[in-house]
Every structure is written in structure tokens, then in C-alpha cells.
Amino acid sequence: MIVEVKNLVKRYDKLLALDHLNLAVKKGEIFGLLGPNGSGKTTAINCILSLLKYDKGSIEIFGKPMRPDAYDIKKNIGIIMQNVAVFEELTVYENISYFCSLYVKDKKEVKQLTEEAIVFVSLQDFTKFLPKKLSGGLLRRLNIACGIAHKPGLIILDEPTIAVDPQSRNKILERIKKLNENGATVIYTSHYMEEVEQLCSRISIIDKGKVIATGTKDELKNMISLGEKITVEAYNLKEEQLDEMMRISNIAQVDYSDNLLEIKSKKGKNNLIHILDYLQSHDINFGKIFTEMPTLNDVFLEITGKELRD
Amino acid sequence: MAFQLYKTRIKCLCRNYEIIFWSFGFPLFLAIFFYMGFNNLAKGESIDTIPVAAVTEDGGENEFIRTMEAVQITKDKRLFKVELKTLDDARAMLQNDKIAGYIVYSDKPVLHIKNMGIEQSIVKSFVDSYLSRKGTINNISNSIDINQEEANKDFTDVLAGYKDYLVDGRAGDKNPDYTLIYFYTIIALTCMFGTNWGFREMVDIQANQSAVGARINISPVHKMKLLSCNLLAAFTLHYLSILFLLAFLNKVLRIELGQRTGMILLTCMLGSFCGIALGAMVCVAVKTNVKVRGAILNVIVMGGGFLSGMMIVDVKYMIAAKAPFVGYLNPSSLITDAFYCLYYYDGYNRLFENLFMLCILTVVFGAVAYFEIRRREYASI
Incomplete structure (x- = not known):
């Protein structure tokens, strides 16, 4: 294991921020920590990095206990914070070079790594820019470059795409994948389930400081009773027809509004065929049909009874 | 590093x-x-040389004027700049603010000024001091037998002490x-x-x-x-x-x-x-x-x-x-x-x-x- 967190407890006075949290991150994976705002993701990361004192539990990184003075461990960690952590007075190049020089002593190596990081995040045209001259997306890319320039083995990204436009977000996600392909283990925290689904090989869902489920995205979806969600553009449906549809096998929930029929089915196959059969046999006019598999939000909803973004 | x-x-x-x-x-x-x-x-508080006109009966310098000219503010700066003028010229100069005042000296100095200000006060103070000291010395010289020439010299020396009150109290370079x-x-x-x-x-x-x-x-x-x-x-x-x-x-x-x-x-x-x-x-x-x-x-x-x-x-x-x-x-x-x-x-x-x-x-x-x-x-x- 690259990171192993056991029974981590962290209190802010009376508030229990982490409640016997357990995490295990394997080498070479992109591990997602998914949870709503205030669920304890950042607190967990700060404890893992020995920035925050914790009340109970143990943290090991690269097989060694993590401490504030564990410089040999810190040397191999890269962190990309939720807030952009760069000096406003230094240019893009100087910022990356400065943070890289905290990890690498050799001046030539720092220069080379800085240039590589700039290319990696595509900031070649902005090397002499001060951070205040950069757009939100470019600033996030600079933030990433400052965290990964020294080529660490473990990269921790704490909600790196907050307030970033979709185009920049995709670029950031692509680069994280590339970092992983280059051999880095990645811990990625987010409350955007789409990002975590798209990026992470394994995911822990966290709520109220506690891990409520861990697994691959398919494993997580298999934990719940819901199957596919079918949306049909249908016209003039009556109440009794909706009731009849509810009685079709494997149907869990039927909703109808604004000419959109939304059916949540239980786990099982051929739910779509049964629905289409019913619509045809009752001469109900219908248009477009969409189906989608359950999302991590559905998983979160079923386990906690609330939406991921509540 | x-x-x-x-x-x-x-x-x-x-x-x-x-x-x-x-x-x-x-x-x-x-x-x-x-x-x-x-x-x-500092400029407001500093004292510059005061222009004064003097009118004497014979149009020449006397002991009073010499004493006045001897008074110094600092080593290289005199307190009074005295010009001997006729009465009409002195009046005109006073009218045109060229001088702080003029002194008509017959048997004793009489100061004429247009307005009262710092410069006029200084001149008046000097004249008053002169008259007071002269009176004292005259009284002393009348009561004892003394050579008038020596008395005048002593008088000049006594008046010279006046400058001590005005010279900048600078000690060394501080x-x-x-x-x-x-x-x-x-x-x-x-x-x-x-x-x-x-x-x-x-x-x-x-x-x-x-x-x-x-x-x-x-x-x-x-x-x-x-x-x-x-x-x-x-x-x-x-x-x-x-x-x-x-x-x-x-x-x-x-x-x-x-x-x-x-x-x-x-x-x-x-x-x-x-x-x-x-x-x-x-x-x-x-x-x-x-x-x-x-x-x-x-x-x-x-x-x-x-x-x-x-x-x-x-x-x-x-x-x-x-x-x-x-x-x-x-x-x-x-x-x-x-x-x-x-x-x-x-x-x-x-x-x-x-x-x-x-x-x-x-x-x-x-x-x-x-x-x-x-x-x-x-x-x-």
C-alpha cells in the first residue's frame, strides 16, 4: 500500500470531522475520495499530510509512519490544493521553479524539471506572466505544475477543478491521467461524481467523516438495488396507465411530468423492452428514449438518503 | 539551495x-x-539684518551709529544695516518699506517707525537699552572724575555686551x-x-x-x-x-x-x-x-x-x-x-x-x- 489510514479520528471541539476513517491506496491507482462539501475530505488529506493534528488513528505512507518531520516521505509527495497556492509576486516560471527547488537541490535539475512541468500543463506561452494575469483555468494549471514539477510518486489533488470552466477541467483531468500513466499514484478528492467516475480506478465514498463505501465504480453501483433509469418522451399518459406500469416486474419507480416519463428499474435485464411493449400495446404515442445506468449519486442517495450535492 | x-x-x-x-x-x-x-x-523664527536709516545733525557717524553697526547676530552677520540719510530720504524709505525705521539723533536718538513689528521692536529695544546704559554711565561719570574719552570707550564696551543676547547659542558643531x-x-x-x-x-x-x-x-x-x-x-x-x-x-x-x-x-x-x-x-x-x-x-x-x-x-x-x-x-x-x-x-x-x-x-x-x-x-x- 502506498497510503494506509487506520481508524483516523479528528475532532474540531465538539464536531467529529473524521470518524474512524479507514483508507488504503494501492500503488499505481487513481484513488477517488468522493463526498459532499463538509464530509471531511480535505480534513482527511490534511491529516494524511501531517498538517493537521488528529486525535486517534495511524497514517502510513510508502510503508512508513507519516510525521511532520518525515522529510524522506514528503520528498516524494506532490500536493495540489483546493486553493491556488502560488506567490502573486512571482511569474509562472519563477513559481514553479521555487516550489521545485524546495524538493530538488541541483540547480540544473530544477531548471529541467520546471521546463518539463511548464510543457506538461501547456503554459509555455505564459512563463513570464504573473498569476494575477492568468485566467482561472490557467491558474489551476499553474497550481498543478507547482505541485508536480519534482515528479513525485504520490500526488494528492484536493478538488483541483473547483471554479474551472469545462474545457480547462477536461484538460486537467487528462493531465492527471497522464501523470498516473507515467507511474504516479494519485489520490483525487472531489464532490463532482462525474469527474471521479471518469478518472478513478477505485473510489471511497465519504460522508460525515466516515467511509460509507469503497470499490470500483461498478462495484459501488452493484451495491445498490437500482438498475437502469429509462426516460421516455410520451404524451397524454393517464394515472391508471402509470399505476399499471408500476406493476410491471423490475420497475421500482415511475414519474411523469412535462411529457417525460421517468422510470427507475430494479436490477435486472430487459426492463426497456417491457416498457416499450407496454407503450405499444396501449397505443401510447412516444418519441425519444434515453437510458442511463445508475450513477454514484444514486449510490450515495441510496446509502445516505440524500443527494451527493445537498 | x-x-x-x-x-x-x-x-x-x-x-x-x-x-x-x-x-x-x-x-x-x-x-x-x-x-x-x-x-x-525656522525661517519665521530667524532674525535677518534689519535695515535702519540714521539722520544726524552733521550727516556723519557718531558713537551711537558705530555701536549700532557693531552689533552682530552671528560671527559674519550684523544685526543692523545703518544708512546715513537726510530726513526726507529717511521718511521716503520708511514710507516705501525699505527700512524698519529711522533714528534721528540730535542730543539723543529718537526712533521713527511706520508699523510695529519684530524688527521695530528689536530696534526700539536697542535704542531703549542704549539710552538706559548711557544714562547710567553719565551718572557715574558725573559723580566721579573720569576722562570723557575713556568713558566713551567703556560705554562702547558695555554696549557691545548687547550682542551676547542675540548671538546664536551654537556650541561647537551642534x-x-x-x-x-x-x-x-x-x-x-x-x-x-x-x-x-x-x-x-x-x-x-x-x-x-x-x-x-x-x-x-x-x-x-x-x-x-x-x-x-x-x-x-x-x-x-x-x-x-x-x-x-x-x-x-x-x-x-x-x-x-x-x-x-x-x-x-x-x-x-x-x-x-x-x-x-x-x-x-x-x-x-x-x-x-x-x-x-x-x-x-x-x-x-x-x-x-x-x-x-x-x-x-x-x-x-x-x-x-x-x-x-x-x-x-x-x-x-x-x-x-x-x-x-x-x-x-x-x-x-x-x-x-x-x-x-x-x-x-x-x-x-x-x-x-x-x-x-x-x-x-x-x-x-
């Missing part, structure tokens, strides 16, 4: 225009402002000018602007104060090593700002700072240390948000300046008389007083007393900051 960190930090601080302005620009503006204000004040204190308070204020530098360094190194601080705390560099590099960079620039001000005061505004350059530099260095340490302490010891802490720091710095006599010089004397311990606890006051000692006193006792107290305060401020910052984990971020 340490030098690289130091160099980058210098670069970073140099581009913080706000902090640069307060340390390099503001004291200069203040010095110019004070200079303009006090220069006019000018007892209380306005210097104002300029010394500006130097002290500049030293205290070190608080901004110390404050900034603490914000940037603590994980619970800034995102950059958090990133730094995660890096494999010992926090104290990095802080040392950063504080050294801050001190370098801050000390430069003080030297810049000293050069401006001394070379451009011609403000006298004394001749003991080494001690002046030492005082500034200790002042800079004290300012940086005070800023660091307030940043880590006051538990509130950054803006409020910054405001508290400004109050401390400006309050210290006020108590050291920056706004009203009498405050400094009042503190020294009624609450001397306040002066000992106020770095601005200690620095101002140290400069005062360097200029006025030949001895070192009072200077060293000030510098010693400055060292004590620096150590206390620094120690509080160190014990607060040495922790490596935070209860909350």
Missing part, C-alpha cells in the same frame, strides 16, 4: 509594491513634508534644534515598518494562514531553515530602506545625524530587527483574521510613533517625565532617543541604554514568535 531561496524571496518581496512603498516611499514623503513645514517655521526629533521619529517609524515585513513572512510560512504556507509546510524543507532565509531577505530590504532614508535625510535635506556612522548603522540595524520581530509576534500571537491583525499592527506602530513625539514633540518629554517605563517599552521612542543621543551627547551611556532595551524587546518579540511558529502541526487550517 539556501541562497536560491533567499534570492527568490528577495525577488518576491521586491515586487510587493505595497510593502515597498510603505518602507521606501512613505518615509521620504513624510520627511519632505516635515522639512517643508519646519523649514518655514545645533540645538528640536525639529530634529521629528526627523528622528521618521527614522524610528521606518524601522517600525519592519513590522510589515515580519508580518508578511509569518503569514507566508504558516499553513493555517495561507495556501502558500500550507504548500511550504508539506515540502521537505525544515520550516525554520526556510524562515531564516525569508527573514534574512526581509531584513536585507528593510535595512536598505532605512539606509535609503538616512541618505536622503543627510545628503538631500541636510538633516544632521552626527558623525558616529557605525553607531548610526547599528541603531538602524537593531531597530530593523525589532520591527521585524514585533510584526512576526503580532502575526502569530494575535488570534484573529489577517486583516484585523494588520490593523492592530498599524495601531501599535502609529501609536508608538505618537508616543515618541512624531506628531507633538512635547508628548515625548511628557512621557519621559511622567511615565518613563512607557518610553522603555516603545521601540520607536528608543530609536528616536538613540539618534538624539548620537547627535547631542558625546558619551555612550544613554545610547547604550536605549540599544540594550531595543535588544531586550527584540529578543522577547522574537521568542514569542518562535514558540508559536515552531509547531509543525495545526489544530485547524
Whole structure:
């Protein structure tokens, strides 16, 4: 294991921020920590990095206990914070070079790594820019470059795409994948389930400081009773027809509004065929049909009874 | 690596225009402002040679006029410029404000003036004094048998004593000018602007104060090593700002700072240390948000300046008389007083007393900051 967190407890006075949290991150994976705002993701990361004192539990990184003075461990960690952590007075190049020089002593190596990081995040045209001259997306890319320039083995990204436009977000996600392909283990925290689904090989869902489920995205979806969600553009449906549809096998929930029929089915196959059969046999006019598999939000909803973004 | 960190930090601080302005620009503006204000004040209080016309019966000089011309303000500057004129010319000159007044001398001098002012008062005072002393000497010479020529010589000598009251009381090269204190308070204020530098360094190194601080705390560099590099960079620039001000005061505004350059530099260095340490302490010891802490720091710095006599010089004397311990606890006051000692006193006792107290305060401020910052984990971020 690259990171192993056991029974981590962290209190802010009376508030229990982490409640016997357990995490295990394997080498070479992109591990997602998914949870709503205030669920304890950042607190967990700060404890893992020995920035925050914790009340109970143990943290090991690269097989060694993590401490504030564990410089040999810190040397191999890269962190990309939720807030952009760069000096406003230094240019893009100087910022990356400065943070890289905290990890690498050799001046030539720092220069080379800085240039590589700039290319990696595509900031070649902005090397002499001060951070205040950069757009939100470019600033996030600079933030990433400052965290990964020294080529660490473990990269921790704490909600790196907050307030970033979709185009920049995709670029950031692509680069994280590339970092992983280059051999880095990645811990990625987010409350955007789409990002975590798209990026992470394994995911822990966290709520109220506690891990409520861990697994691959398919494993997580298999934990719940819901199957596919079918949306049909249908016209003039009556109440009794909706009731009849509810009685079709494997149907869990039927909703109808604004000419959109939304059916949540239980786990099982051929739910779509049964629905289409019913619509045809009752001469109900219908248009477009969409189906989608359950999302991590559905998983979160079923386990906690609330939406991921509540 | 340490030098690289130091160099980058210098670069970073140099581009913080706000902090640069307060340390390099503001004291200069203040010095110019004070200079303009006090220069006019001094000008208003200075005495120039007073033009006077004299009208005698024979149109020639007499003993009175010679005595008048002998009176000096300073070694090379006379108090009166006496011109012998006819009565009509003298009146015309007075009418045209060419002279402060004219004196008609027949058996005794009679002063004629247009308006009453400082110059007229001085002339009147001189004439009154002359008449009074002449009367005294006449009485004495009438009562005893004395050669009239010798009596006149003695009389001139007696009157010459008049200039003693007017000659500038300068002793050696030291000018007892209380306005210097104002300029010394500006130097002290500049030293205290070190608080901004110390404050900034603490914000940037603590994980619970800034995102950059958090990133730094995660890096494999010992926090104290990095802080040392950063504080050294801050001190370098801050000390430069003080030297810049000293050069401006001394070379451009011609403000006298004394001749003991080494001690002046030492005082500034200790002042800079004290300012940086005070800023660091307030940043880590006051538990509130950054803006409020910054405001508290400004109050401390400006309050210290006020108590050291920056706004009203009498405050400094009042503190020294009624609450001397306040002066000992106020770095601005200690620095101002140290400069005062360097200029006025030949001895070192009072200077060293000030510098010693400055060292004590620096150590206390620094120690509080160190014990607060040495922790490596935070209860909350």
C-alpha cells in the first residue's frame, strides 16, 4: 500500500470531522475520495499530510509512519490544493521553479524539471506572466505544475477543478491521467461524481467523516438495488396507465411530468423492452428514449438518503 | 539551495509594491513634508539684518551709529544695516518699506517707525537699552572724575555686551534644534515598518494562514531553515530602506545625524530587527483574521510613533517625565532617543541604554514568535 489510514479520528471541539476513517491506496491507482462539501475530505488529506493534528488513528505512507518531520516521505509527495497556492509576486516560471527547488537541490535539475512541468500543463506561452494575469483555468494549471514539477510518486489533488470552466477541467483531468500513466499514484478528492467516475480506478465514498463505501465504480453501483433509469418522451399518459406500469416486474419507480416519463428499474435485464411493449400495446404515442445506468449519486442517495450535492 | 531561496524571496518581496512603498516611499514623503513645514517655521523664527536709516545733525557717524553697526547676530552677520540719510530720504524709505525705521539723533536718538513689528521692536529695544546704559554711565561719570574719552570707550564696551543676547547659542558643531526629533521619529517609524515585513513572512510560512504556507509546510524543507532565509531577505530590504532614508535625510535635506556612522548603522540595524520581530509576534500571537491583525499592527506602530513625539514633540518629554517605563517599552521612542543621543551627547551611556532595551524587546518579540511558529502541526487550517 502506498497510503494506509487506520481508524483516523479528528475532532474540531465538539464536531467529529473524521470518524474512524479507514483508507488504503494501492500503488499505481487513481484513488477517488468522493463526498459532499463538509464530509471531511480535505480534513482527511490534511491529516494524511501531517498538517493537521488528529486525535486517534495511524497514517502510513510508502510503508512508513507519516510525521511532520518525515522529510524522506514528503520528498516524494506532490500536493495540489483546493486553493491556488502560488506567490502573486512571482511569474509562472519563477513559481514553479521555487516550489521545485524546495524538493530538488541541483540547480540544473530544477531548471529541467520546471521546463518539463511548464510543457506538461501547456503554459509555455505564459512563463513570464504573473498569476494575477492568468485566467482561472490557467491558474489551476499553474497550481498543478507547482505541485508536480519534482515528479513525485504520490500526488494528492484536493478538488483541483473547483471554479474551472469545462474545457480547462477536461484538460486537467487528462493531465492527471497522464501523470498516473507515467507511474504516479494519485489520490483525487472531489464532490463532482462525474469527474471521479471518469478518472478513478477505485473510489471511497465519504460522508460525515466516515467511509460509507469503497470499490470500483461498478462495484459501488452493484451495491445498490437500482438498475437502469429509462426516460421516455410520451404524451397524454393517464394515472391508471402509470399505476399499471408500476406493476410491471423490475420497475421500482415511475414519474411523469412535462411529457417525460421517468422510470427507475430494479436490477435486472430487459426492463426497456417491457416498457416499450407496454407503450405499444396501449397505443401510447412516444418519441425519444434515453437510458442511463445508475450513477454514484444514486449510490450515495441510496446509502445516505440524500443527494451527493445537498 | 539556501541562497536560491533567499534570492527568490528577495525577488518576491521586491515586487510587493505595497510593502515597498510603505518602507521606501512613505518615509521620504513624510520627511519632505516635515522639512517643508519646519523649514518655514525656522525661517519665521530667524532674525535677518534689519535695515535702519540714521539722520544726524552733521550727516556723519557718531558713537551711537558705530555701536549700532557693531552689533552682530552671528560671527559674519550684523544685526543692523545703518544708512546715513537726510530726513526726507529717511521718511521716503520708511514710507516705501525699505527700512524698519529711522533714528534721528540730535542730543539723543529718537526712533521713527511706520508699523510695529519684530524688527521695530528689536530696534526700539536697542535704542531703549542704549539710552538706559548711557544714562547710567553719565551718572557715574558725573559723580566721579573720569576722562570723557575713556568713558566713551567703556560705554562702547558695555554696549557691545548687547550682542551676547542675540548671538546664536551654537556650541561647537551642534545645533540645538528640536525639529530634529521629528526627523528622528521618521527614522524610528521606518524601522517600525519592519513590522510589515515580519508580518508578511509569518503569514507566508504558516499553513493555517495561507495556501502558500500550507504548500511550504508539506515540502521537505525544515520550516525554520526556510524562515531564516525569508527573514534574512526581509531584513536585507528593510535595512536598505532605512539606509535609503538616512541618505536622503543627510545628503538631500541636510538633516544632521552626527558623525558616529557605525553607531548610526547599528541603531538602524537593531531597530530593523525589532520591527521585524514585533510584526512576526503580532502575526502569530494575535488570534484573529489577517486583516484585523494588520490593523492592530498599524495601531501599535502609529501609536508608538505618537508616543515618541512624531506628531507633538512635547508628548515625548511628557512621557519621559511622567511615565518613563512607557518610553522603555516603545521601540520607536528608543530609536528616536538613540539618534538624539548620537547627535547631542558625546558619551555612550544613554545610547547604550536605549540599544540594550531595543535588544531586550527584540529578543522577547522574537521568542514569542518562535514558540508559536515552531509547531509543525495545526489544530485547524
